Amino acid sequence: MHVISLSLSSIFFFLFLTSTILISPVQPTTSKPPAPRPHRELSADYYSKKCPQLETLVGSVTSQRFKEVPISAPATIRLFFHDCFVEGCDGSILIETKKGSKKLAEREAYENKELREEGFDSIIKAKALVESHCPSLVSCSDILAIAARDFIHLAGGPYYQVKKGRWDGKRSTAKNVPPNIPRSNSTVDQLIKLFASKGLTVEELVVLSGSHTIGFAHCKNFLGRLYDYKGTKRPDPSLDQRLLKELRMSCPFSGGSSGVVLPLDATTPFVFDNGYFTGLGTNMGLLGSDQALFLDPRTKPIALEMARDKQKFLKAFGDAMDKMGSIGVKRGKRHGEIRTDCRVFL
Numbered sequence: 001m002h003v004i005s006l007s008l009s010s011i012f013f014f015l016f017l018t019s020t021i022l023i024s025p026v027q028p029t030t031s032k033p034p035a036p037r038p039h040r041e042l043s044a045d046y047y048s049k050k051c052p053q054l055e056t057l058v059g060s061v062t063s064q065r066f067k068e069v070p071i072s073a074p075a076t077i078r079l080f081f082h083d084c085f086v087e088g089c090d091g092s093i094l095i096e097t098k099k100g101s102k103k104l105a106e107r108e109a110y111e112n113k114e115l116r117e118e119g120f121d122s123i124i125k126a127k128a129l130v131e132s133h134c135p136s137l138v139s140c141s142d143i144l145a146i147a148a149r150d151f152i153h154l155a156g157g158p159y160y161q162v163k164k165g166r167w168d169g170k171r172s173t174a175k176n177v178p179p180n181i182p183r184s185n186s187t188v189d190q191l192i193k194l195f196a197s198k199g200l201t202v203e204e205l206v207v208l209s210g211s212h213t214i215g216f217a218h219c220k221n222f223l224g225r226l227y228d229y230k231g232t233k234r235p236d237p238s239l240d241q242r243l244l245k246e247l248r249m250s251c252p253f254s255g256g257s258s259g260v261v262l263p264l265d266a267t268t269p270f271v272f273d274n275g276y277f278t279g280l281g282t283n284m285g286l287l288g289s290d291q292a293l294f295l296d297p298r299t300k301p302i303a304l305e306m307a308r309d310k311q312k313f314l315k316a317f318g319d320a321m322d323k324m325g326s327i328g329v330k331r332g333k334r335h336g337e338i339r340t341d342c343r344v345f346l
Contacts, residue, residue: 042163042326046142051134055162058143061126062150065118070270073151074215075119080148081211081324082112083141085198086180088328090169091141094123094342109177114218122147127342140342141166145325152321155214157272160318166329167336170345184221185288188296198327204320206293206302210313213276214269216261217286219251225288227253238291240283247286262286274314277307 047054065072083093086106093112095105106112107120123144130138142164153159182191195205225236226248235244251257263269264286265276276290280303285291293299306313330336337346 042165042329044161044163046164047134047138050137051130053133054130054138054142054164055146057130057133058126058146059150061129062122062147063154065122065125066151066154069118069121071116072118072122073155073270075116076122076144076151077148077211078215079115079119079123080144081208082106082115082181083144084324084327085194086177087169087171088330089141089145089166089325090328090330090336091139091144091166091339091342092169092172094120094140094144095172095345096343104174105172106174106177107172109174109181111177111181122151123342131340136338136340139166139168139336139338141168141329143342149321152272152317155270155272158314158318160322163322163325165331167331168339168342169330169336182289184217185224186292187289188292188299191289192298198324200320200324202298203302203316204323206299207306207313207316207320208324209290209293210274210276210306210317212264212287212290213274214272215264216269217264219257219260219262222247222287223251223253223257226251236288236291238283238295243284264290272314274306274310277303277313281307 062072062076079093080089083089083091086092093106093115095107097103097105097108107115123140126143126147127138127140130143142162145164145166146162149160149162180194182194186194191205192202195201195208200208224230225239226244227233227235229236247262250260250262265279266284266286267279268275279285280291280294283291283294285294294303306316339346
């Protein structure tokens with residue numbers, strides 16, 4: 001079904017669920033990360049003796065949230081990306097700024113302002129349940145990793161084993177966010193450099209961008225493509241003309257669109273499939289950074305392959321999430337802690 005078959009009334013159906021833009025991974029730091037240290041290795045059975053019911057406990061919360069608050073799925077997946085790409089996968093995104101403090105936590109950074117409360121709430125609820133059964137044993141960062149996997153699977157995506165053993169980080173600083181979060185108009189060069197700085201390949205960049213198969217974006221993230229592409233006073237020539245017309249109806253050049261959001265994959269915005277990639281193939285990418293993946297010779301062949309083979313994409317996505325989940329993990333009291341409340345340091 002062509003994406004343009006979505007009528008304006010159909011689009012407004014998505015709006016009441018409100019905003020969540022699932023912008024995945026990020027912008028540059030260094031090109032070659034240090035080799036992983038053996039003592040920081042994670043394992044799938046890390047809690048097999050300490051808290052054997054962990055995944056069942058988290059799963060009971062994620063399944064309920066998926067039914068009652070479906071926007072929790074893309075919100076939590078995005079939360080995991082933003083956590084791992086700033087300071088590593090250590091739960092630092094969950095910390096709240098102390099009242100009256102001038103040192104803002106990560107979640108207060110401008111780049112994180114659109115992170116949905118439904119994502120944070122899902123982790124807080126899961127942590128509370130886990131604490132009632134396994135007090136002071138399971139990190140918030142491990143719970144976030146498990147919850148993200150659960151939501152991916154509940155939405156139709158792959159089920160992969162989550163390796164565990166992360167400790168929660170002791171630092172959360174807003175100023176560390178900007179260089180590590182991608183822009184909606186990031187170039188492929190910028191994205192490749194950023195992913196390389198996290199130890200991720202070009203293929204993993206493309207595959208992980210497939211998380212945009214569910215989720216939504218605010219008009220401001222693609223408004224330039226509709227009216228003034230790169231200062232030309234004209235729309236992005238790579239944007240499908242019928243889609244352009246639809247988008248302009250919902251996102252006027254000025255005023256009236258600050259709270260409007262549109263699906264990143266308009267064909268199946270709540271289903272984790274490869275619709276994102278098939279959309280790129282017909283110039284239906286909502287964000288400039290997404291459509292760019294189909295225009296660059298380094299990334300286009302990978303995007304085409306993911307569009308052709310859904311099962312290959314799902315398998316590759318699970319593998320890439322497993323690898324991403326090991327970025328910058330903390331282990332031991334010297335580097336981390338096991339928080340009892342994900343929102344505050346011990």
